[in-house]
Amino acid sequence: MRAFQILIDGFAISALYALGATGFTLIFGVSGVLNLSHGAIMVAAAVAAWAAASILNVGTYAGALIGVGVALLTSFATYFAVVKPIQDSRRIPNEEKEIFVLTGTLLWGIMIQEVIAYFFTNNAKTVLPIVEGVVEILGVRTPSNEIFTAIVCCFVIALLWLLVNRTRTGKAVLAASMNPRGVTLLGLELTNIYVVVWAIYGILAGIAGVLLGMFLGVSSYSVGPLTASAFSIVVLGGLGSVSGSLIAAFVVGYLETLTAYLVSPAYRTIPALLLLVFVMYIRPQGLLGRR
């Protein structure tokens, strides 16, 4: 009974983590950018969906779409206003661009967080779920929304896999992550590929954010923890490796759920952090990372 409950809850959380971390790792793999405004973009999507549905009364479906749209716009803004100027800057030495992107996106994330807090307060918001009610699986009463979250996550990740491996654009993205110079020599514009990746990232982060808002609720305080959890999942899986982050998301998700059910919810994040330190020590490049 309890085992099934852990299995089901853990799956939903893990799928959500996986979706959130996939976009993050994709951007790193293709353009070497660690986007520390990740949590802020997710929260922006959730809050936009909440505001559209609860204040403007556009309905849950339109609300969710607006949320994803806002995440897409924010993602483009992040790229064009913060990341691209730093990458193109001649005054910043190349070997220091990484830390500048980290600092820049961090500040950008704080700005988004403050804007959200200013207009919509710091209170936690729960987006109205698209599906309501409770279903019974294997004797466990589970909210339909939880199942819905898990299904959407898996579906979107499968779609991403198809996009990357089966379409021309996707293959260009894949190639850019392997060898950017080779791609430009083949006559593809690298900037276009980056724009595509940031678009994919925005949509993924938006869906993850809206689902998170329906499942657990968000507030502007969730920004930091969300970025930190995506960062640790991605590093655990190996930076830039999408399949690695999927595995890592499930490891972290189940570890947290197990701890919360069997030990105490207060210690929820500790085993995952210990595991992370341990993996970094014996295998610094992460589970499936390449150096």
Next chain:
Amino acid sequence: MASFFTTRLFFISLALVVIAATLPLYVSGYVLGLLTVAFYFGVFAMAWDLLFGFAGEVNFGPTFLIGVGAYTAGILNAQFGWSVYACIVLGALASVIAGLVLALPALRVRGPYFGLTTLVAVLMLQNFIVVFADLTGGEIGLTIPDVISINAGVNYWIALGFMTISAAILYGLSQSPVGLVLQASGQDPVQAGALGFNIVKHKLAAFIVSAFFSGLSGALLVFYFGTASVGTVVDVAVGVNVIVSAVLGGRRTVLGAALGAIFLIVAGEFLRPTGELATFIVSAVALLVVLFFPGGFLGAALSREARS
């Protein structure tokens, strides 16, 4: 090194310190209190800059070192009743040990991986403080019975003196041969190693020095505040402020980091009437500086001087 005492930077710094030292004679206690905190933050930022600007290591967890120093001093004083000065010394020592423990595994990894290891250290410390609430005061914080002084002027002078001495030592170190080796190993570890320098030893030394000053400053800050809490010395947001200060003031300048910290805290106070937008404005200004003056305040000033 000796030529430094004739540069314009030295005279400007000297003049600033002298002017700052006379402030308690004519400004209010409120301004002094603000600057006292800013000076301790300046030391945090300088210690961080030594590690990042010179050793090239992005330490996302400056508050791990600060927090260990602050909480060790606080706990020894509040729970065991040790004297203030013993607590401060032991706080700094604990921070050095924490720095060693963190550095040994962390120096095996580079770049973002190193950053994450240090970030995880902060999260673990935060969890530890919450879990062992009996000892640490948990989320509410630890109330500390003793203070160094209740006089705002004395506290201010202690902070100013501490910052000046720290700045002199850290700046001197950064300009010394050791600093140059550090800088070289940060920029190109393979080549620096090939020249026969022991990179790991130098980076470890940088870690220890950085930890010592972070811990000492954290311990002093705790005795100034009269309380130690996660929100003031451990939270990731505090670490972000330290990093932003250093980048804003100009990385690889040490002294700029202190300027950045003072600017950040004073600007935050000036913007208080704007309410919740204060953090937004400070972050936006910092982002603009990062985008358009990547050298920071001091970097921009120094490069202009070098050109003329």
